[in-house]
Amino acid sequence: MARRLPPLNALRAFEAAARHLSFTRAADELFVTQAAVSHQVKALEEHLGLKLFKRLNRALMLTDEGQHYFPDVRDALDQLDIATNSLLKADSSGVLTVSVMPSFASLWLVPRLQQFTQQHPDIDVRIAAYDSLADFDRDDVDCAIRYGKGKWDNLYVEHIMDDEMFPVCAPHYLERNPSVITPNGLQHHTLLHDYAVLSEAETWAYWLKHANITGVDHTRGPKFSHTHMAMQACLSGEGIALGHSSMISSELQTGRLLRLFNISVSSDMSAYFVCSQNGIERFKIKVFRDWLLSESA
Known part of the structure; x- marks a missing residue:
């Protein structure tokens, strides 16, 4: 059965406002404006069909419904935070699969790979050396080193070195x-x-x-x-x-x-670091990118 869940941003705004009993302090914590917090809370109330706050002249109070809702929302957001941190921590170790041309792997990458391993012993690099370009949606590949003109649509592309x-x-x-x-x-x-x-x-x-x-x-x-x-x-x-x-x-x-x-x-070709647009936010991919740039500088 489909879950009837409110928007996450609205829940975050409600939890912060309920904890501080202040839209202003909630806005400061979330790095948004007071009006944005008020708008998100109002949207949540409309979604639930319930009033969660009593808006007084110089104060903010939770309604009975808000008091009942607040601890469960707080605990749910805490669990989501724990799950996210656990996932990101797991991504800081394990296998990192790099697609690379056989010649670049043999002549440049492999002779230097021990230096990366020494810096990041919890990451196991797996080299996938093929002439064909990896498909990040289909292939089991985290990132790639490509040789070309840097024109690959819908991917994160960063120049490594000229030739x-x-x-x-x-x-x-x-x-x-x-x-x-x-x-x-x-x-x-x-x-x-x-x-x-x-x-x-x-x-x-x-x-x-x-x-x-x-x-x-x-x-x-x-x-x-x-x-x-x-x-x-x-x-x-x-x-x-x-x-x-x-x-x-x-x-x-x-x-x-x-x-x-x-x-x-x-040459009109250069070496580039490539990954999916969201992939660059992953710890393993980011540290490998940083290492490549430092090695090629």
Whole structure:
């Protein structure tokens, strides 16, 4: 059977006014105007068909009906508060499922994940690495890291970092092939390709054109379905790849990869944090978002 419940805001206004025996103090507690409290109480009285207050010149008193109703409403709101706090506390721990592209997960997220775990030991991150975009209404996913232009309707979207492309190789490859020290020397070397690129700016053809380099056959060389596979081949010394600044900062800092030339191309794609519009209010999602932003700063 359907419950015949009054609006929650009206109940909150009545409980505060009954506890203080003052619309003014109730308004201060609820951060609304005195008129708003009076309006909510009047709406509740009309809903019930009963008078709950006696409005005197300089005082406010409960009617017999109001005195009977007040303790039950107070207890009900207290129970609702307890239930809500319990739910939010439970959401501060447990599993957090993050949807992310396989390459971004492998090259950037996973190597840093231990730092998040150390800061939030009660949250167990589960990485769902897929090329397809998660559907927050259908899939068991809490939040996502997406690579694109940030145009996803009806979702909470926050920019994490921009991306640039530039040639990189492993140190031992450079030792074996000193002729690569100039851009024109690329014609004598193996180019590694990621054929699942989302933008023309991520291709060798675009970079070579931007760098005004001719005589290099950009169609030759091994091709990989994911960026992290091309980077692994690069780390193994199999050739020269176009590195994403958003994914290989650690490899550059540790010297596992070397940037060859001071010529880069800005991608029209960036990394974004994404979740449902209401999801950003959840504790686990919010702290993960905050950690992402601090790591990418």
